[in-house]
Amino acid sequence: MNILIVEDDDRIADFLCRGLRAEGYRVQRAADGTAGLALAQEAARRQQSGDEPTVVVLDLMLPGMSGLDICQTLRAAHVALPILMLTAQASLEDRVQGLRLGADDYLCKPFDFEELLARLEALGRRGREWRPRTPNRLQVADLELDRDRMQASRGGQPLSLTARELALLELLMSAPGRLFSRERILANVWGTSEDPLTNVVDVYIRRLRSRIDRDGAPSLIHTVRGLGYRLEAPPEADR
Template structure:
């Protein structure tokens, strides 16, 4: 039986960059579809059903942010990686805020892009230490098998990265974890991205699960250290 390949959609208007990315992803064993615009991506996405989307921020017509937001609204499990211009920190933060899992700064090494894709896919496929399939803490519950998160009996939709962070916190209740520790536990020790990705994702989670995100009571900030999930009332 042929091995099912991970499908990757590359949306980039510069043909040379798009083809370079596609060539390297094909060589790494991915099934790749290319699109030069968001409009083209939207035409093929329902039939292609990508597991991963690589989106350039600066696209003609519908920009990468808008496409990212749309794709995230349609799927909480799709891995979305944004391609940003060098030094554009606002683009990085904006992409993460609207649902991207990661970003790459141009120019980049294709091997690093492949490593980022695999690191994010591992979060979906749970290639981590064995753990009970259903975990409960306070009024929250995680169903690992179904990749669902609940608070007060109601499901809250999390992205793969957000789910992985909450699962990590559930394994370490009441423990103050530094940003570097969270980066290692969730993204892996070989991840060399910006540590700001931790803060952005925690802020995004708080917006979804806290009663008052401006005064968080579930994921607490430990000043000078990082974050802690409150494990007791």
């Protein structure tokens, strides 16, 4: 899960970034409201394309644009990212206003880090429940994946793949041309409990290639050394 922290206090932001990264989250930070709104809008676009859910941790008093204005702008644009207001403004009126403008939760400073984690986990689960409609059939060049039957084929010939290989293929085919890091693949296909130093991703990529790129078919899975993998059609397949 991605956490977007919109906080102008460097001390608090540094504490949050270090703590959340240590818990295994991917973290972004914006120091003013304008930058925070732009990052939230970009996260929403990525999520529409199948990227991991993002939760926004939003301060109220920000330079450039207030947290309330950010929240109201996102909700007016039908952006459904979960929003946790994190602020020193603890009055009942402030909390009610934040929730009415579209915040999903409200936590007052000073806060307990364990409580923050629990609230983020709950919001993350809610974010995963909301997913954009995805096509039942994915296709890249002559490679197809029927998501309803979880059956893959290439050139009309069925492919015999294990459940894990199908999950890996589905991830890569969900965003053709997108570079997926080993860490992202590991988190999406195996879960965060898997040892991050394992070479299981590389092993399964090799296995998947051996099943897909048969009989001289053009390779569809490409390695970007030191960064990860992408699946895309060869240029001639687009003509």
